[in-house]
Amino acid sequence: MTIQTLIDAGIFSLKVTGDPSKNISKVFCCDLLSIAMSKAPAEGAWVTVMGNKNTLAVASLTDISCIILAEGIQLLPDDLACAEREGITVFTTDLPIFDAALKIQELFA
Amino acid sequence: MDENLVFNYTISGDDFTRAGEASSDVKNKLKMMGLDNNIIRKVAIAMYEGEINMVIHANGGTITVEISADNIRMILADTGPGIADIDKAMEQGYSTAPEEVRALGFGAGMGLPNMKKYSDHMEIDSTVGIGTTVTMDIHI
Ligand SMILES: Nc1ncnc2c1ncn2[C@@H]1O[C@H](COP(=O)(O)OP(=O)(O)OP(=O)(O)O)[C@@H](O)[C@H]1O
Ligand SMILES: [Mg+2]
Numbered sequence: 001m002t003i004q005t006l007i008d009a010g011i012f013s014l015k016v017t018g019d020p021s022k023n024i025s026k027v028f029c030c031d032l033l034s035i036a037m038s039k040a041p042a043e044g045a046w047v048t049v050m051g052n053k054n055t056l057a058v059a060s061l062t063d064i065s066c067i068i069l070a071e072g073i074q075l076l077p078d079d080l081a082c083a084e085r086e087g088i089t090v091f092t093t094d095l096p097i098f099d100a101a102l103k104i105q106e107l108f109a
Numbered sequence: 110m111d112e113n114l115v116f117n118y119t120i121s122g123d124d125f126t127r128a129g130e131a132s133s134d135v136k137n138k139l140k141m142m143g144l145d146n147n148i149i150r151k152v153a154i155a156m157y158e159g160e161i162n163m164v165i166h167a168n169g170g171t172i173t174v175e176i177s178a179d180n181i182r183m184i185l186a187d188t189g190p191g192i193a194d195i196d197k198a199m200e201q202g203y204s205t206a207p208e209e210v211r212a213l214g215f216g217a218g219m220g221l222p223n224m225k226k227y228s229d230h231m232e233i234d235s236t237v238g239i240g241t242t243v244t245m246d247i248h249i
């Protein structure tokens with residue numbers, strides 16, 4: 001599945017488009033950055049409530065495909081601009097982490 | 110490569126939003142050199158954790174990256190408070206990160222263990238009140 005699949009599913013709101021043709025390998029949930037740093041799968045869809053510039057840095061260093069900010073968490077305008085520059089796809093949702101991750105998982109079926 | 114490539118970075122101690130820029134830059138350089146993705150990932154993780162530690166715990170410092178034909182060496186030097194008990198600091202889950210830093214997602218106490226795990230060799234030289242130098246090697 002690609003990011004475009006996730007966009008078309010319309011379950012989350014798209015904040016930064018990035019590169020929709022990127023592949024999504026699996027779903028990954030974690031809010032502690034140094035754990036995410038070592039465990040985040042390449043091309044993963046990362047569901048987290050940690051929305052700041054450091055999240056973007058970890059996403060970019062680990063080659064995460066997209067970030068889904070759960071629980072209504074939003075990025076500051078400055079950080080959104082940073083995600084644009086880095087080409088990282090960012091979605092937001094009011095859903096809790098588990099429910100958001102489950103929705104993505106269901107798209108793999 | 111006949112000669113070693115050397116890159117120097119100055120890490121500012123008070124800017125969380127810029128922390129990680131040096132690691133990103135090295136990652137991009139290694140990508141352009143066409144290095145193996147697995148090696149790049151190891152360097153990115155190890156260097157980012159070291160860079161962040163300098164910002165959080167040591168008020169910044171300098172990073173030197175030396176690339177030779179068969180090794181990438183990262184030397185992270187700061188003049189921060191030093192580490193009193195290195196064995197303790199190396200334990201998974203040990204962290205003195207202050208509350209405002211934890212709120213950003215740091216403080217799992219996994220940074221140094223990650224650096225150890227993803228580098229092929231790591232040495233910490235630290236003196237309380239003087240500073241800390243971490244040297245990591247990743248073989249190509
Ligand atoms: N450069 C440094 N100068 C002084 N103390 C340090 C330095 N690096 C690490 N430490 C000490 O070692 C502890 C453990 O570091 P480690 O990177 O493993 O965890 P952390 O930075 O607290 O949290 P995390 O990296 O998981 O976000 C730190 O909390 C701090 O007390
Ligand atoms: Mg750390």
